[in-house]
Each structure stands twice: as structure tokens, then as C-alpha cells.
Amino acid sequence: MSKQTDNIEHLRQHAKLASEKAHAPYSNFKVGAAIRMHNGDVITGCNVENVSYGLSNCAERTAIFSAIAQGYSAADMATVVVYTPSDQTYAPCGACRQVLAEFLPADAVVSSTSEGAARHWRVGELLPDAFEFDVEAYRKKTL
Ligand code: THU
Numbered sequence: 001m002s003k004q005t006d007n008i009e010h011l012r013q014h015a016k017l018a019s020e021k022a023h024a025p026y027s028n029f030k031v032g033a034a035i036r037m038h039n040g041d042v043i044t045g046c047n048v049e050n051v052s053y054g055l056s057n058c059a060e061r062t063a064i065f066s067a068i069a070q071g072y073s074a075a076d077m078a079t080v081v082v083y084t085p086s087d088q089t090y091a092p093c094g095a096c097r098q099v100l101a102e103f104l105p106a107d108a109v110v111s112s113t114s115e116g117a118a119r120h121w122r123v124g125e126l127l128p129d130a131f132e133f134d135v136e137a138y139r140k141k142t143l
Contacts, residue, residue: 007036007079008079008081008111008113008118008120010042011034011035011036011042011079011080011081011111012034012081012083012111012113012118014032014034014042014044014081015032015033015034015044015059015081015082015083015113016032016083016085017032017044018032018033018034018044018045018046018059018063018083019031019032019046019059019083019084019085020032020046021046022046022047022048022049022059023046023047023048023049024047024049025049026049026051026053026056027047027049029047029084029085030046030047030084030085031046031047031058031059031082031083031084031090032044032045032046032059032082032083033045033046033058033059033060033062033063033080033081033082033083034063034080034081034083035063035064035067035077035078035079035080036078036079036080036081037067037072037076037077037078038075038076038077038078039076041072041076043063043066043067043070043072044063044066045059045060045061045062045063045064045065045066046059046062047059047062048062058092058093058095058096059082060080060082060092060096060099060100061095061096061099063080064077064080064099064100064103067103068103074102074103074104077103077104077108078104078108079108079109079110079111080100080104080108080109080110080111081110081111081112081113082110082111082112082113083113083114084112084113084114085114085115086114086115086116087114087115087116087117088114088116088117089112089113089114089117089118089119090112090114091112091119091121091126092110092112092126097123097126097127098127098130098131100123100126100127101123101124101126101127101130104123105123106122106123106124106130107122107123107124108122108123109121109122110122110123110126
């Protein structure tokens with residue numbers, strides 16, 4: 001197995017374990033995500049649903065927000081692997097793509113894995129032409 005495949009399989013195992021912790025009583029679709037940091041640490045997340053459906057949080061965003069809450073920053077985040085208990089793969093939703101683009105570089109790999117298939121993208125492919133905002137430049141112009 002190549003180093004890259006090895007890394008993804010290792011993260012898939014973490015993401016699969018995380019999926020078992022999901023709070024998904026409405027969809028019954030338990031998703032897990034695992035982020036590998038440049039120092040080798042792995043931070044995971046799962047989807048957390050709400051009776052007010054729109055408040056539900058996907059596994060990818062839970063993992064990223066959890067990493068931030070634990071003291072990691074964008075500079076630490078290297079690779080994300082998502083796991084769904086399925087025979088197919090699912091691409092990250094639009095909200096997660098925006099959050100992935102906030103914290104991972106455009107060339108970082110995001111993988112969707114399951115029991116039967118895997119797909120890989122770069123963050124920049126998931127959200128081409130991402131919204132970028134230079135707050136300092138904007139303030140200088142407007143204040
Ligand atoms: N979900 C994720 O956690 N990640 C994805 O990439 C797609 C969807 C969750 C949201 C919701 O709790 C459930 O899967 C069904 O949409």
C-alpha cells in the first residue's frame with residue numbers, strides 16, 4: 001500500500017469509529033470525519049442533528065470546529081477523511097465546503113469513504129472560486 005493510501009485507510013478507521021457517536025435520529029445516517037494534523041494528531045467529528053432540522057451539523061464541520069476548540073489552527077490541518085456507512089460515497093455539502101476552504105489549503109485532500117468505495121478531491125475542486133475577503137483592505141477603503 002502506498003503511504004497516501006495507508007494514511008487514508010488509517011483516517012478512515014478513525015472516521016468510522018467517530019460515525020458510531022453520531023446523533024442522527026432523524027436521518028439515521030451516521031457520518032464520521034477525521035482530520036490529520038501535520039504533527040500526526042487525528043481529530044474526529046460526527047454529525048449532530050436537531051429536531052429543528054436546519055440546525056444539524058455535519059461530521060466534517062464538527063471535526064473542524066472541535067479541532068479549533070482544542071487549540072489547533074488552520075496551519076495544522078492537512079487531510080480530511082469522511083466515512084459513511086454505505087456502499088457508495090457522498091460528496092461534502094456546500095456548507096462544509098465553505099468551512100473546509102476556511103481552514104484547509106486549496107491543495108489539501110478530502111476523501112469520502114464508505115464500505116464499498118472511495119473518492120478524493122482537493123479542497124479547491126470542491127469549492128472553486130471561493131469567497132475571499134481581505135477585511136483590512138476593506139476597512140481601509142471604507143472607514
Ligand atoms: N451529513 C454529514 O455529516 N456529512 C456529509 O458530508 C453529508 C451529510 C449529515 C447531515 C445529516 O445529519 C445527515 O448526514 C443526512 O443528511
